[in-house]
Amino acid sequence: MPGPVQSIERAAAILRLLARxxxxxxxxxxxxxxxxxxxxxxxxxxxxQGVGFVEQDKASGKYQLGAALLHxxxxxxxxxxxxxxxxxxxxxxxxxxxEAVRIGTLLDGKVxxxxxxxxxxDSLQTLDVGALLPLHATALGKILLAFDAxxxxxxxxxxxxxxxxxxxxSGTSAPEQILEQFTRRTLTTGAALGRAIxxxxxxxxxxxxxxSTPGQASIAAPIRGYGGLVVGAISIAGAVDRVCLTAEQPxxxxxxxxxxxxxxxxxxxxxxxx
Amino acid sequence: MAxxxxxxxxxxxTTSTRCILFDQGARLVSMTQREHKQYYPKPGWVEHDALEIxxxxxxxxxxxxxxxGAAAGQVAALGIANQRxxxxxxxxxxxxxxxxxxVWQDTRTDALIAEFARRPDADLVPERxxxxxxxxxxxxxxxxxxxxxxxLYERAERGEVLFGTMESxxxxxxxxxxxxxxxxxxxxxxxRTLLMDIRTLQWDPQLLDFFGVPAAMLPEIRxxxxxxxxxxxxxxxxxxxxxxxxxxxxxxxQTCFARGEAKCTYGTGSFLLLNTGDTPVRSTHGLLxxxxxxxxxxxxxxxxxxxxxxxxxxxxxxxxxxGLISSAPEIETLARTVEDNGGCYIVxxxxxxxxxxxxxxxxxxIVGLTSYITKGHLARxxxxxxxxxxxxxxxAMNADSGLALTTLKVDGGxxxxxxxxxxxxxxxxxxxxxxxxxxTVSLGAAYxxxxxxxxxxxxxxxxxxxxxxxxxxxxxxxxxxxxxYENWQRAVERTFDWLKPGQAG
Numbered sequence: 001m002p003g004p005v006q007s008i009e010r011a012a013a014i015l016r017l018l019a020r021x022x023x024x025x026x027x028x029x030x031x032x033x034x035x036x037x038x039x040x041x042x043x044x045x046x047x048x049q050g051v052g053f054v055e056q057d058k059a060s061g062k063y064q065l066g067a068a069l070l071h072x073x074x075x076x077x078x079x080x081x082x083x084x085x086x087x088x089x090x091x092x093x094x095x096x097x098x099e100a101v102r103i104g105t106l107l108d109g110k111v112x113x114x115x116x117x118x119x120x121x122d123s124l125q126t127l128d129v130g131a132l133l134p135l136h137a138t139a140l141g142k143i144l145l146a147f148d149a150x151x152x153x154x155x156x157x158x159x160x161x162x163x164x165x166x167x168x169x170s171g172t173s174a175p176e177q178i179l180e181q182f183t184r185r186t187l188t189t190g191a192a193l194g195r196a197i198x199x200x201x202x203x204x205x206x207x208x209x210x211x212s213t214p215g216q217a218s219i220a221a222p223i224r225g226y227g228g229l230v231v232g233a234i235s236i237a238g239a240v241d242r243v244c245l246t247a248e249q250p251x252x253x254x255x256x257x258x259x260x261x262x263x264x265x266x267x268x269x270x271x272x273x274x
Numbered sequence: 275m276a277x278x279x280x281x282x283x284x285x286x287x288t289t290s291t292r293c294i295l296f297d298q299g300a301r302l303v304s305m306t307q308r309e310h311k312q313y314y315p316k317p318g319w320v321e322h323d324a325l326e327i328x329x330x331x332x333x334x335x336x337x338x339x340x341x342x343g344a345a346a347g348q349v350a351a352l353g354i355a356n357q358r359x360x361x362x363x364x365x366x367x368x369x370x371x372x373x374x375x376x377v378w379q380d381t382r383t384d385a386l387i388a389e390f391a392r393r394p395d396a397d398l399v400p401e402r403x404x405x406x407x408x409x410x411x412x413x414x415x416x417x418x419x420x421x422x423x424x425x426l427y428e429r430a431e432r433g434e435v436l437f438g439t440m441e442s443x444x445x446x447x448x449x450x451x452x453x454x455x456x457x458x459x460x461x462x463x464x465x466r467t468l469l470m471d472i473r474t475l476q477w478d479p480q481l482l483d484f485f486g487v488p489a490a491m492l493p494e495i496r497x498x499x500x501x502x503x504x505x506x507x508x509x510x511x512x513x514x515x516x517x518x519x520x521x522x523x524x525x526x527x528q529t530c531f532a533r534g535e536a537k538c539t540y541g542t543g544s545f546l547l548l549n550t551g552d553t554p555v556r557s558t559h560g561l562l563x564x565x566x567x568x569x570x571x572x573x574x575x576x577x578x579x580x581x582x583x584x585x586x587x588x589x590x591x592x593x594x595x596x597g598l599i600s601s602a603p604e605i606e607t608l609a610r611t612v613e614d615n616g617g618c619y620i621v622x623x624x625x626x627x628x629x630x631x632x633x634x635x636x637x638x639x640i641v642g643l644t645s646y647i648t649k650g651h652l653a654r655x656x657x658x659x660x661x662x663x664x665x666x667x668x669x670a671m672n673a674d675s676g677l678a679l680t681t682l683k684v685d686g687g688x689x690x691x692x693x694x695x696x697x698x699x700x701x702x703x704x705x706x707x708x709x710x711x712x713x714t715v716s717l718g719a720a721y722x723x724x725x726x727x728x729x730x731x732x733x734x735x736x737x738x739x740x741x742x743x744x745x746x747x748x749x750x751x752x753x754x755x756x757x758x759y760e761n762w763q764r765a766v767e768r769t770f771d772w773l774k775p776g777q778a779g
Contacts, residue, residue: 080606083603088711091711091712094710095301096299
């Protein structure tokens with residue numbers, strides 16, 4: 001049997017240290033406390049940050065325990081409970097925006113629609129609760145990719161698989177096109193999607209303009225649970241000329257409606273400062 | 275820019291009190307809620323602390339304003355919807371309740387009801403009030419409290435002790451309590467006491483005499499939508515402009531303003547109400563004749579009601595008493611782990627069966643248990659119980675009204691359960707439709723209050739706010755529907771006559 005892995009022991013020591021006292025320490029303080037080289041400490045901290053077990057305060061540069069660690073074992077939010085807690089705000093969003101509302105969570109590399117409110121025009125519409133949507137071609141999916149570490153991993157894997165498959169099958173498709181194309185505007189490369197996801201992280205909301213269905217656009221924002229963990233996304237979707245001001249720009253009023261609804265649900269789920 | 279104005283709605287429910295601010299488009303602006311303690315001192319007894327409920331309201335009403343960033347001055351009016359039939363007595367001078375409130379589910383008046391039913395003039399009750407003699411309603415509870423508290427009857431006769439259902443208590447407290455509090459009730463709540471003449475909408479002296487309730491303790495009966503007074507506490511200066519029983523409020527919130535329109539609200543219990551216009555319709559199939567609403571000086575609108583005692587509370591029991599789920603919505607997750615009920619049926623006759631059976635001696639059962647049954651099957655049976663009970667009252671409603679229900683408008687917390695909503699569409703063989711505001715109880719109270727102060731101009735304007743948010747279409751094989759319904763009915767029969775005459779609890 002192999003001996004203990006030193007870097008994991010060191011990581012555990014860092015987490016124990018952060019769990020004590022004020023809970024916010026700089027990399028130098030941590031290195032000194034544990035008698036480690038600063039470079040080693042920094043490497044471990046960056047790895048822990050990558051999996052969400054520690055967070056770095058932007059202003060001070062100090063490290064603290066991450067939300068993902070606080071919710072190990074308790075982060076699971078039943079999708080039926082999410083719907084139940086969100087239903088009033090989803091209704092109000094549909095009513096304010098005049099568009100259909102969906103709430104999605106991550107399931108096996110797809111967006112699972114857990115709630116759907118009809119567009120409030122009393123036209124014939126069908127409930128699509130239970131449907132699976134692509135992560136890369138929907139606003140809901142982009143939110144999950146941007147804020148859910150699992151989603152990004154899953155997509156990477158599926159992208160690699162798709163790339164391998166398309167390579168095996170045809171041998172002629174463009175090497176960078178690894179994501180399924182639905183329309184002319186679908187983001188089909190990892191690079192394009194990566195840029196979109198970075199923008200989503202910066203602005204806190206996501207848009208999808210005719211990327212899954214011609215003529216349709218959607219706007220989404222993250223729903224956060226206790227501690228700020230993203231547990232799902234809420235979106236409005238409708239005709240592109242209603243959702244957007246110009247070909248490239250979603251209506252900021254609608255963006256604000258979606259973000260406000262997401263915040264109201266997050267607050268009811270105990271998300272605190274978000 | 276003009277300052278935004280809102281209507282505040284208070285839904286004083288069985289398990290919690292909720293405060294919602296609505297804007298002119300009937301959209302939710304902010305919502306606060308607080309649960310109150312349920313007291314079960316003996317089998318069949320259910321009590322609430324009326325002061326706790328008042329303190330909850332004092333807390334959540336300003337909190338709802340805070341969350342919207344609004345001041346009390348921006349509230350055009352406040353409307354109250356309340357759990358019905360729950361009975362509070364309090365001291366007019368001190369404002370302190372006499373013991374705990376007796377809740378609508380409480381069956382302690384069983385023996386008293388049997389005693390009343392044996393009297394030769396007992397027919398007076400259904401004839402005048404439109405309701406059967408049952409433990410469900412308020413008057414027997416008033417009598418029980420008067421009988422079980424020494425000296426209380428004399429104090430009630432002198433007007434020192436007041437009676438009210440929850441809306442009366444809250445309006446009295448809001449308007450100052452011992453310090454000038456207004457003691458009123460509305461026609462819908464009064465219609466659930468067994469003390470009001472369903473035609474004249476006044477307290478009936480013969481009914482008061484029959485139940486031995488002094489007139490001095492009763493509130494004044496007013497319309498459902500009119501200004502009763504101004505709040506001096508909680509939200510000072512706000513006009514209190516509506517009160518309705520929660521189920522009538524939901525009928526109003528679903529904009530069932532025309533004769534023949536119906537809705538079903540899925541909460542602790544579930545209640546199907548059909549608007550019957552300006553005439554009270556007598557049921558021959560176990561439904562209740564009740565007042566739907568009355569706006570200002572306009573004639574009252576009546577309704578037929580199918581009351582189901584236990585639906586959402588069966589899910590709560592599954593969560594709290596059996597501990598098989600940790601939150602109510604998880605019942606759907608658990609139920610979806612299996613394909614069907616596995617032959618298992620649960621009839622939740624926890625306090626007897628209400629419409630259309632009205633069997634107070636029935637008690638709940640789980641039948642069809644085999645070693646095959648898992649908790650997933652039990653979860654299915656829990657949800658299906660709500661579906662089949664709906665089917666029974668819809669059948670009764672169709673028989674009484676001579677109409678066939680073509681679509682069921684639904685609302686309430688359980689409409690978030692897609693499996694249940696699909697099952698209801700399946701067993702009714704009719705589409706089930708949820709409106710954009712699932713909180714129709716709160717919305718109805720807001721609508722009535724807004725109408726009373728001119729915040730909304732008329733009923734047509736309110737109708738335009740109604741939009742379909744979801745629809746479930748029937749998809750069950752007719753043969754399976756028929757055989758499952760038959761199984762359910764056989765299960766129901768097995769609950770009858772469980773309690774022996776004179777046996778409590």
